[in-house]
Amino acid sequence: MYRASVGLTTNMKASATGWVARNAGELGVDGIWIGEDIGLGQEPFVLAAATLLQSKGIRVGTGIIPIAVHNIATLARAAVTLQEIGEGRFIFGAGIGGIQDLQRMNVKIRRPVTALREGVDVLRRLWQAESVTRNTEVLQLQDYSLRLKKPIEIPVFLGVRGPQMLKLAGRIANGVILSGPFDYLRYAIEVIDNASSGAGRKRDDVEKVVWLPTIPTFKGMKEKLAKKVVAIVVADMPPPILDMLQLNREKLERIQAEVAANGPKAAIPLIDQEIIDMFAISGNKEHMVDLFDQLGGMGATEVVLGPPFSGEWREAMSEIFEEIALRRGA
Amino acid sequence: MHWGLAVNVYDTVQRIVEKCVIADQGGIDWLWVTDFPAVRHAPSLAAVVAENVKRSRIGVGLVSPLLYGPEQIVQFMSTLIDNYGERFDLLIGPGDRTQLSRIGVKYGNISTLVTRLVSDVTKIRDELDERGYDGVRVWLGAQGPKMIAASIKADGVLLNYTDPEMLRWALTVLGDIPKGFQIGAFPPAFIAVNPDCGKESGLRKSAATVAMGLGRSVSLEFGLMDTLSAARSSLRQKKSVDRDVVDAIDEATLKRFALCTTPEGACDYVKTLERMGLDMVTFGPPQGTSRKLVKNLVKTREHWNNTA
Numbered sequence: 001m002y003r004a005s006v007g008l009t010t011n012m013k014a015s016a017t018g019w020v021a022r023n024a025g026e027l028g029v030d031g032i033w034i035g036e037d038i039g040l041g042q043e044p045f046v047l048a049a050a051t052l053l054q055s056k057g058i059r060v061g062t063g064i065i066p067i068a069v070h071n072i073a074t075l076a077r078a079a080v081t082l083q084e085i086g087e088g089r090f091i092f093g094a095g096i097g098g099i100q101d102l103q104r105m106n107v108k109i110r111r112p113v114t115a116l117r118e119g120v121d122v123l124r125r126l127w128q129a130e131s132v133t134r135n136t137e138v139l140q141l142q143d144y145s146l147r148l149k150k151p152i153e154i155p156v157f158l159g160v161r162g163p164q165m166l167k168l169a170g171r172i173a174n175g176v177i178l179s180g181p182f183d184y185l186r187y188a189i190e191v192i193d194n195a196s197s198g199a200g201r202k203r204d205d206v207e208k209v210v211w212l213p214t215i216p217t218f219k220g221m222k223e224k225l226a227k228k229v230v231a232i233v234v235a236d237m238p239p240p241i242l243d244m245l246q247l248n249r250e251k252l253e254r255i256q257a258e259v260a261a262n263g264p265k266a267a268i269p270l271i272d273q274e275i276i277d278m279f280a281i282s283g284n285k286e287h288m289v290d291l292f293d294q295l296g297g298m299g300a301t302e303v304v305l306g307p308p309f310s311g312e313w314r315e316a317m318s319e320i321f322e323e324i325a326l327r328r329g330a
Numbered sequence: 331m332h333w334g335l336a337v338n339v340y341d342t343v344q345r346i347v348e349k350c351v352i353a354d355q356g357g358i359d360w361l362w363v364t365d366f367p368a369v370r371h372a373p374s375l376a377a378v379v380a381e382n383v384k385r386s387r388i389g390v391g392l393v394s395p396l397l398y399g400p401e402q403i404v405q406f407m408s409t410l411i412d413n414y415g416e417r418f419d420l421l422i423g424p425g426d427r428t429q430l431s432r433i434g435v436k437y438g439n440i441s442t443l444v445t446r447l448v449s450d451v452t453k454i455r456d457e458l459d460e461r462g463y464d465g466v467r468v469w470l471g472a473q474g475p476k477m478i479a480a481s482i483k484a485d486g487v488l489l490n491y492t493d494p495e496m497l498r499w500a501l502t503v504l505g506d507i508p509k510g511f512q513i514g515a516f517p518p519a520f521i522a523v524n525p526d527c528g529k530e531s532g533l534r535k536s537a538a539t540v541a542m543g544l545g546r547s548v549s550l551e552f553g554l555m556d557t558l559s560a561a562r563s564s565l566r567q568k569k570s571v572d573r574d575v576v577d578a579i580d581e582a583t584l585k586r587f588a589l590c591t592t593p594e595g596a597c598d599y600v601k602t603l604e605r606m607g608l609d610m611v612t613f614g615p616p617q618g619t620s621r622k623l624v625k626n627l628v629k630t631r632e633h634w635n636n637t638a
Contacts, residue, residue: 014412042413043406049377050413071397073433078371084343085378140434146369147340 002296004324005031006317007063007211007304008051011041016309020317021054027321033063033093033177033211033304038101045078052086059089063177063211063304064159066097067119068107068138075119076126076146083154093177094119095159098236110137113164120156120172127152157209162238163191170195175207175301179233181278182294184241185210189299210295211304215282219316224268226276229308231267233279235259247278285316289323331604333631334360334389334514334612338619339368339375346375347382349624354383356628357635362389362421362612366397367429373406380414389612391421392471395450396435403450404457407466416465421488422451423471428569444476451484467512474545478503486512488612490540493586494602499551501606514610515603518588519596519617521626527590528581531573532616537588538576557583589613593630597637 036044052060082090096112115138131145157175169176170192196206215226234255258267281291292303365372376390470481473490481487489500518536549555561578
């Protein structure tokens with residue numbers, strides 16, 4: 001059976017993120033993932049610290065922190081602090097970052113797969129109490145160590161999308177955070193499994209977390225908000241993934257162009273039900289959990305509920321987790 | 331007069347929290363959590379301290395705007411306040427130049443450093459005010475005359491001196507002090523019933539570190555150029571303050587950069603600073619390194635309360 005978790009983003013209010021963390025145990029939530037909306041809302045590490053402190057006994061992970069946007073020493077130190085605060089419950093979810101976000105921040109990475117591989121390698125060496133010297137596209141360290149008295153284990157999950165990134169995650173990561181249409185997810189899980197087998201690892205060595213926008217239509221979710229989120233997801237979808245879909249390519253490219261030119265709000269009129277169904281999990285609670293079950297059957301070891309959160313989202317969340325518990329026989 | 335403690339961020343989170351709770355319950359007004367080059371991430375650490383302490387204010391810093399941009403600093407301060415209330419202050423400073431260069435962060439043009447820092451402080455204050463977080467005091471850590479003079483643009487200054495004579499000089503550099511502006515001292519400290527000051531290697535190292543940070547003009551002001559030259563040569567070779575650097579500084583000079591005394595002596599010291607017009611003393615390392623030393627500080631504070 002897959003784990004069922006909740007996804008938060010830094011752009012949510014503290015009252016909302018705190019509610020989720022404090023009620024996670026009662027809701028039956030297995031974990032909380034925190035996505036960084038770069039520069040917006042709450043600071044991701046402080047939010048992760050607060051979430052670890054407000055929740056009890058569940059995993060809390062970043063999903064994801066773009067490594068090129070922070071100093072690598074800050075990432076290493078923050079992860080150590082959070083792992084100690086959570087007494088082993090923290091997961092460091094990292095990635096290169098969304099295309100739109102990096103463009104907005106004027107961050108250019110010529111070799112993203114190499115940058116991510118090196119970033120993970122350096123972090124793990126620092127957590128193993130090693131001294132590191134490295135001078136690369138995104139890393140500059142000179143004889144730097146964390147001065148740890150003993151090594152610390154921190155699981156690394158990678159938020160990845162393209163085939164080379166998926167293979168990298170299969171080879172080196174403790175887990176993968178995936179997002180995209182179902183056809184793509186099936187392909188991605190296969191690529192990860194093949195890469196992990198190729199590297200002499202077991203299939204279970206790499207957890208597969210699937211985080212899609214979830215749109216519960218039964219508790220007053222605002223349609224416009226749901227469409228805006230889907231527009232952002234479509235805009236970040238690389239061409240090879242769009243090629244896999246049985247959808248009108250021109251329609252998707254029009255959405256991408258509109259988001260790039262005028263932002264996601266402007267693309268709302270272009271998002272129809274067919275596109276929502278392809279890129280998000282929506283509907284009533286039974287249908288949504290059916291789709292979660294389907295993801296579990298495809299090999300997802302964890303599914304993530306939300307965001308966007310609107311309408312009576314607290315009630316919707318409670319009912320969805322009740323439905324999951326019911327099917328688990330709890 | 332407010333009392334502060336510099337939390338020892340080389341400890342594990344659990345031990346840091348234990349000591350902060352002791353200090354909080356013992357009436358210490360401010361708990362300062364420094365950032366890089368400490369192993370732990372100060373903003374996250376401030377969250378766990380806030381979760382566990384009831385009345386102390388929590389100072390985040392020293393934080394370097396060379397490592398975090400002003401936007402990031404505003405973001406973590408506002409997140410702390412949103413989650414834990416208006417209990418946080420911020421200490422800004424350039425940070426350790428050598429340590430920062432190890433992680434790819436450069437000071438840049440040194441002649442504009444003070445101007446850049448003051449500009450960052452202004453940006454941070456304005457942005458926090460604009461977002462409605464007007465209870466945050468932004469302090470500037472200062473030692474040299476330019477930084478001390480510029481600190482008037484912040485809400486307060488934390489002076490990296492111990493010796494009352496040096497603090498008096500810093501006050502003259504500050505000049506006219508605006509209403510509400512806070513002045514604090516940050517002495518390396520070791521307070522115990524029977525302190526054996528010559529044997530306290532942690533204290534001696536902290537004192538030497540402060541002494542080695544002294545600029546040319548301040549060294550000349552206090553006639554320390556010759557006295558510190560051997561230690562400076564040693565530091566250039568070793569690149570960090572080790573025993574050889576410490577031993578190259580004579581005892582009398584080291585004493586000017588650290589407070590090593592009994593609880594009664596510490597109260598006298600605080601009284602002296604209060605008379606000079608200071609608002610806060612934050613007891614620096616090694617006072618925060620062990621539960622015993624934190625308890626000593628708490629007892630000293632009790633003594634202060636009983637005798638004031």
